[in-house]
Amino acid sequence: MRIAVFALQGAFVEHEHMLQQLGADTFQVRQAADWNQHKDGIILPGGESTVQSKLLQELGLFEPLRQAISEGLPVFGTCAGLILLSPSHLGTMDIEVRRNAYGRQLGSFHTNASVSHVGTDIPMTFIRAPYIEKVTSPDCEVLSEVDGHIVAARQGNQLVTAFHPELDNDLRIHEFFLSIARK
Amino acid sequence: MNTERQKLNRELAQMLKGGVIMDVTTPEQARIAEAAGACAVMALERIPADIRAAGGVSRMSDPKMIKGIQEAVTIPVMAKCRIGHIAEAQILQAIEIDYIDESEVLSPADNIYHIDKTQFDVPFVCGAKNLGEALRRIAEGATMIRTKGEPGTGDVVQAVSHMRLMQSEIRRLISMSEDELFEAAKQLQAPYELVHYVHENGKLPVVNFAAGGVATPADAALMMQLGAEGVFVGSGIFKSGNPAKRAAAIVKAVTNYQDAKMLAQLSEDLGEAMVGINEQEIELLMAQRGQ
Numbered sequence: 055m056r057i058a059v060f061a062l063q064g065a066f067v068e069h070e071h072m073l074q075q076l077g078a079d080t081f082q083v084r085q086a087a088d089w090n091q092h093k094d095g096i097i098l099p100g101g102e103s104t105v106q107s108k109l110l111q112e113l114g115l116f117e118p119l120r121q122a123i124s125e126g127l128p129v130f131g132t133c134a135g136l137i138l139l140s141p142s143h144l145g146t147m148d149i150e151v152r153r154n155a156y157g158r159q160l161g162s163f164h165t166n167a168s169v170s171h172v173g174t175d176i177p178m179t180f181i182r183a184p185y186i187e188k189v190t191s192p193d194c195e196v197l198s199e200v201d202g203h204i205v206a207a208r209q210g211n212q213l214v215t216a217f218h219p220e221l222d223n224d225l226r227i228h229e230f231f232l233s234i235a236r237k
Numbered sequence: 238m239n240t241e242r243q244k245l246n247r248e249l250a251q252m253l254k255g256g257v258i259m260d261v262t263t264p265e266q267a268r269i270a271e272a273a274g275a276c277a278v279m280a281l282e283r284i285p286a287d288i289r290a291a292g293g294v295s296r297m298s299d300p301k302m303i304k305g306i307q308e309a310v311t312i313p314v315m316a317k318c319r320i321g322h323i324a325e326a327q328i329l330q331a332i333e334i335d336y337i338d339e340s341e342v343l344s345p346a347d348n349i350y351h352i353d354k355t356q357f358d359v360p361f362v363c364g365a366k367n368l369g370e371a372l373r374r375i376a377e378g379a380t381m382i383r384t385k386g387e388p389g390t391g392d393v394v395q396a397v398s399h400m401r402l403m404q405s406e407i408r409r410l411i412s413m414s415e416d417e418l419f420e421a422a423k424q425l426q427a428p429y430e431l432v433h434y435v436h437e438n439g440k441l442p443v444v445n446f447a448a449g450g451v452a453t454p455a456d457a458a459l460m461m462q463l464g465a466e467g468v469f470v471g472s473g474i475f476k477s478g479n480p481a482k483r484a485a486a487i488v489k490a491v492t493n494y495q496d497a498k499m500l501a502q503l504s505e506d507l508g509e510a511m512v513g514i515n516e517q518e519i520e521l522l523m524a525q526r527g528q
Contacts, residue, residue, distance in 0.1 A: 063255040064256070064276075066255070085496065100252050101253075101256065101276065102252070102276040102312050104311065104312060105274045108488075109488070109492060112485075113489070113492075158313075158335050159336070159359060164241055164244070181245065181248050181249050181252055182252075182313065
């Protein structure tokens with residue numbers, strides 16, 4: 055199991071540590087030359103979506119990434135990664151997203167909630183986070199809601215969370231992603 | 238500040254890693270910075286090079302000006318308060334700034350005490366020249382550290398010295414035996430718990446950026462290679478000939494700091510870099526403010 059972790063900007067090392075604890079190999083994608091390696095899945099980490107989207111475009115990674123996801127390569131996007139999969143960027147997921155939905159840093163928070171297929175009492179850290187306003191396709195399954203807002207969803211091989219499972223010591227969501235990638 | 242808030246504030250800094258934080262003085266500059274790929278902007282009335290030129294007392298920026306920048310962009314907005322100026326920090330918190338820089342670039346308000354940052358909900362970044370300073374600021378509640386460098390000079394030499402010194406002091410702590418750490422804490426004038434953390438983890442407990450004198454993509458790549466987790470660029474962008482192009486090039490240089498071929502491409506045709514002055518030519522050493 056080998057996972058490509060996008061390392062353009064943001065908290066990508068944290069994802070690598072989680073995956074490595076689960077026995078998966080990881081490699082970083084910083085430019086087009088890194089892309090053409092064997093991979094069983096992709097991580098789009100948290101960070102600033104404006105920065106990551108611009109770098110995807112300018113480093114020639116946007117189209118190969120979009121195509122690979124469309125063809126079914128499993129992808130897990132957290133926070134900024136969720137935004138990248140929405141229609142305003144890669145557009146591979148049928149979701150409507152609200153950026154900075156909880157306001158500025160003073161609105162950042164931590165909570166615990168259930169995620170379908172994963173478990174209960176999952177720690178969730180929201181940092182200037184987005185949420186999903188609605189899913190616009192029956193293929194897209196809502197996995198978790200917090201205060202009436204969608205914070206995790208799955209559409210085929212695409213998994214997204216508005217929160218950052220890579221920041222807490224709970225491997226269950228990454229384990230769930232690897233189980234998708236294994237199929 | 239409870240520990241959960243402190244954790245969240247450290248985590249915001251984690252999201253900024255691998256990014257470039259740019260000084261901006263107007264909403265227009267903020268939009269240029271965001272479009273060029275800044276992961277955050279620092280709103281201030283004068284960039285450090287102009288603070289140097291103007292002389293006199295330099296204070297927190299007008300909150301109205303900061304709010305204008307908050308409205309112009311969707312990325313995090315930071316702003317500076319004077320070292321030890323509790324009230325300026327309270328004002329910045331009241332306008333919901335995303336990060337406060339308790340900064341030596343402004344005139345210090347207190348020659349002895351830094352702000353007790355544990356009393357605030359908004360996060361703070363502080364400058365440091367060495368590991369002891371960094372750990373003292375973290376003990377006071379800073380959730381992000383940057384090198385001081387020598388702001389407003391376009392001369393990277395001080396940022397390099399500070400980053401090298403911090404990294405070598407970290408390596409020294411890693412190699413110590415447990416019973417030597419008490420004495421190390423005494424020498425560093427830092428809390429034992431933080432010294433022990435560095436010994437165990439081989440890094441600061443918070444994100445560490447480079448700042449002060451970064452002017453080119455090569456400067457940014459240099460700081461990343463020396464162990465910075467991201468870069469602040471102050472005067473280097475909007476004091477240069479083509480700010481948008483230079484800003485975008487520095488952003489890419491931080492992501493691909495180990496790829497010399499790409500750095501070569503990025504360094505082409507950027508126009509005039511900021512003129513720069515070296516440390517020997519300046520009378521005011523900002524890095525000496527706040528130990």
